[in-house]
Amino acid sequence: MDGQVPVAEEAQGQRNRFLQEPTPVGFLTRIGAYPWLVVCTTCLGAFAGQVDASIVQLGLPALEHAFDATLDQVSWVAVAYSLSFAAVLPVYARLAEIAGRKLMYLLGFALFGLFSALCGFAPSLPWLIAFRALQGVSGALLGANSVVILVAAAGPARRGRAMGLFAAAQAIGVSVGPALGGVLLGSLSWHWIFWVTVPVAALGAVLGWLLVPVSTQMSEETAFDWPGALLLIPALTGLMMVLTKLNAWGPLSPGLLACAASALVFLTSFVWWERRTSAPLVDLSLFQSRAFSGGSVAVLLSYAMLYGMFFAMSFALVRGYHDGPLGAGLRLTIVPVSLGLVAPFSGSLSQRWPRLVMLGGMALCLAAAVGLSQVLTGNPGSEPAMMTALAVYGAGLGLFIAPNNSATLSAAPAEHAGQAGGQLNLMRAFGTATGVAAASTLLAWRLELATGVRGRTIGVSEQALLGAVHDVMLLLAALAVAAAVASSLSARKDSAGVIAGTTPPLRH
Structure with missing residues (x-):
C-alpha cells in the first residue's frame, strides 16, 4: 500500500449483508498521510480507554465517601467495567468478522461517550455500577476492532511504527489518568472523572466516520456461536462475584456457594460446547x-x-x-x-x-x-x-x-x-x-x-x-x-x- 488505503474496491458485497458503512471523505483518502490519520484515530480510542481505567482507580476512595459504600461495593465501579469488557469482547470480535468493523467501531465511540456522561450523572452507586458495565460493553466495541483497523490501514511496511504509536497512546493514557484524576477530584468533584472522556469519545466518533475505511475481507463463515456467548458471560460474572463477595458474604454463605457452583457449571458447559461446535467463540x-x-x-x-x-x-x-x-x-x-x-x-x-x-x-x-x-x-x-x-x-x-x-x-x-x-x-x-x-x-x-x-x-x-x-x-x-x-x-x-x-x- 503506497500512501493511502484503498476505498473503491471495498464494495465487495460482503458488508451489504448487514448495514451499509459510511465511506470516508474522498479527499482525505487521497493525501499521503491518510494511513496515519486512521492510525491516530485508533490511538485516540486507546488513549481514552486507558485514561478511564486508571483515573477511576484513584476515584474509588472518593466514591466510597460520596455514596457511604463498603469496599466490595465500591470496587464494582472498577470491576463492572473490566468484567463486561472481557465478557463481550469475544462476541464482538466474531461479529466484526461477519458484519464489518467500521460501524461497530463508531458505535463503540458513541456509546462510550454516552455511558461516560451517564456515569457522571448517576444518582446512586447501583446506577453508577450499571452505567460502568454498559461503558465496558461499549469499550469492548473499540477493543475488538482498533488493532485490526490500525494494521489494515498501516500496511506491512508501517505496522511496527503504527503499533508503537498505539502502545505510546496507551502508556500516555495510563500515566495521565491518575494525575488528571487528582486535579479533577481536588478542584471539582468525582463526577468529572467520568465526564472528562466524553469529548474525546465524541471526537473519536467524528474522526472515525470521516477517516476509517469501510470493512473488507470479512469472514465467509457467517455462523455465530450464540450458545457459547450465553455461557461465557455468566461464567465470568460468577467468578467475579466469588472474588468480590468472599469477605462480605462469607466463604460458606449460600449466596457465595451458589455463585461458585453456577460459575463452575457455566464454565464447564462453555468448554464442553466450544470443543464441539464448528464455529467456536473461543x-x-x-x-x-x-x-x-x-x-x-x-x-x-x-x-x-x-x-x-x-x-x-x-x-x-x-x-x-x-x-x-x-x-x-x-x-x-x-x-x-x-x-x-x-x-x-x-x-x-x-x-x-x-x-x-x-x-x-x-x-x-x-x-x-x-x-x-x-x-x-x-x-x-x-x-x-x-x-x-x-x-x-x-x-x-x-x-x-x-x-x-x-x-x-x-x-x-x-x-x-x-x-x-x-x-x-x-x-x-x-x-x-x-x-x-x-x-x-x-x-x-x-x-x-x-x-x-x-x-x-x-x-x-x-x-x-x-x-x-x-x-x-x-x-x-x-x-x-x-x-x-x-x-x-x-x-x-x-x-x-x-x-x-x-x-x-x-x-x-
Missing part, C-alpha cells in the same frame, strides 16, 4: 500449547498485579498518608511512567534473553511489593522509599509484559494469530477485574479483623489501614512468583525457533 485448541496457556495465565496475573497495586495504593495514599487527590495521583503515576520508560527496552533485551528478562522483571516486582509492605508506615520519612519501590514495581512490569505477550503470541500458529490476540485481550481485561476484586476483598477482610469495621476504610486508623495494605502487597508478591512460573513456559521458543517481535504492553 478457539480452545490454542490452549493445547503449554507455552500459550502459561503465557496467557501470566498475562492475567501481570494485569492483576498492575491494577491491584493501583487499587491498594489509592487507599494507602488517601487514607493512610492523607494525601490530597493531586498528590496521590502524582504518586500513582510513578508506576505507569516507569513501566512506559522501561517497556521499549524490554523488547530488544528479550530477543537475546527472553526468560531472563521476564524472570528479572518479576523479581523486581517481588522485591518492590515486599519492600512496600515494610515501608508503608504513614510517616513522611517513608515517602522516598515508597516512591522508589513504586518505580521499581513499574519497571519490573515494563520488563515483563511486552516480552511475555510476544512469547505467548509466538506460541500460537500463524493462521490463528487473530484468535490468539483476542485471547490475550480477554486475559488482560479479566486480569484487571481480578486484581481489583482480590485486592478489595483482602483489604476489607484484614481491616475487619483488625478493627471490627466491616468493609470500610472511612473512620479506621491509619495504622490499621496500612497494615491491611501490607497484606495486599504480600498478595501481589505471591502473584509475581506465580507469573514468573507461568511465563517460564511462554519463554520457550516456538516450533520455528524464534520469539516474535514485541507487542504493546497495554491494549484496550
Whole structure:
C-alpha cells in the first residue's frame, strides 16, 4: 500500500449483508498521510480507554465517601467495567468478522461517550455500577476492532511504527489518568472523572466516520456461536462475584456457594460446547500449547498485579498518608511512567534473553511489593522509599509484559494469530477485574479483623489501614512468583525457533 488505503474496491458485497458503512471523505483518502490519520484515530480510542481505567482507580476512595459504600461495593465501579469488557469482547470480535468493523467501531465511540456522561450523572452507586458495565460493553466495541483497523490501514511496511504509536497512546493514557484524576477530584468533584472522556469519545466518533475505511475481507463463515456467548458471560460474572463477595458474604454463605457452583457449571458447559461446535467463540485448541496457556495465565496475573497495586495504593495514599487527590495521583503515576520508560527496552533485551528478562522483571516486582509492605508506615520519612519501590514495581512490569505477550503470541500458529490476540485481550481485561476484586476483598477482610469495621476504610486508623495494605502487597508478591512460573513456559521458543517481535504492553 503506497500512501493511502484503498476505498473503491471495498464494495465487495460482503458488508451489504448487514448495514451499509459510511465511506470516508474522498479527499482525505487521497493525501499521503491518510494511513496515519486512521492510525491516530485508533490511538485516540486507546488513549481514552486507558485514561478511564486508571483515573477511576484513584476515584474509588472518593466514591466510597460520596455514596457511604463498603469496599466490595465500591470496587464494582472498577470491576463492572473490566468484567463486561472481557465478557463481550469475544462476541464482538466474531461479529466484526461477519458484519464489518467500521460501524461497530463508531458505535463503540458513541456509546462510550454516552455511558461516560451517564456515569457522571448517576444518582446512586447501583446506577453508577450499571452505567460502568454498559461503558465496558461499549469499550469492548473499540477493543475488538482498533488493532485490526490500525494494521489494515498501516500496511506491512508501517505496522511496527503504527503499533508503537498505539502502545505510546496507551502508556500516555495510563500515566495521565491518575494525575488528571487528582486535579479533577481536588478542584471539582468525582463526577468529572467520568465526564472528562466524553469529548474525546465524541471526537473519536467524528474522526472515525470521516477517516476509517469501510470493512473488507470479512469472514465467509457467517455462523455465530450464540450458545457459547450465553455461557461465557455468566461464567465470568460468577467468578467475579466469588472474588468480590468472599469477605462480605462469607466463604460458606449460600449466596457465595451458589455463585461458585453456577460459575463452575457455566464454565464447564462453555468448554464442553466450544470443543464441539464448528464455529467456536473461543478457539480452545490454542490452549493445547503449554507455552500459550502459561503465557496467557501470566498475562492475567501481570494485569492483576498492575491494577491491584493501583487499587491498594489509592487507599494507602488517601487514607493512610492523607494525601490530597493531586498528590496521590502524582504518586500513582510513578508506576505507569516507569513501566512506559522501561517497556521499549524490554523488547530488544528479550530477543537475546527472553526468560531472563521476564524472570528479572518479576523479581523486581517481588522485591518492590515486599519492600512496600515494610515501608508503608504513614510517616513522611517513608515517602522516598515508597516512591522508589513504586518505580521499581513499574519497571519490573515494563520488563515483563511486552516480552511475555510476544512469547505467548509466538506460541500460537500463524493462521490463528487473530484468535490468539483476542485471547490475550480477554486475559488482560479479566486480569484487571481480578486484581481489583482480590485486592478489595483482602483489604476489607484484614481491616475487619483488625478493627471490627466491616468493609470500610472511612473512620479506621491509619495504622490499621496500612497494615491491611501490607497484606495486599504480600498478595501481589505471591502473584509475581506465580507469573514468573507461568511465563517460564511462554519463554520457550516456538516450533520455528524464534520469539516474535514485541507487542504493546497495554491494549484496550
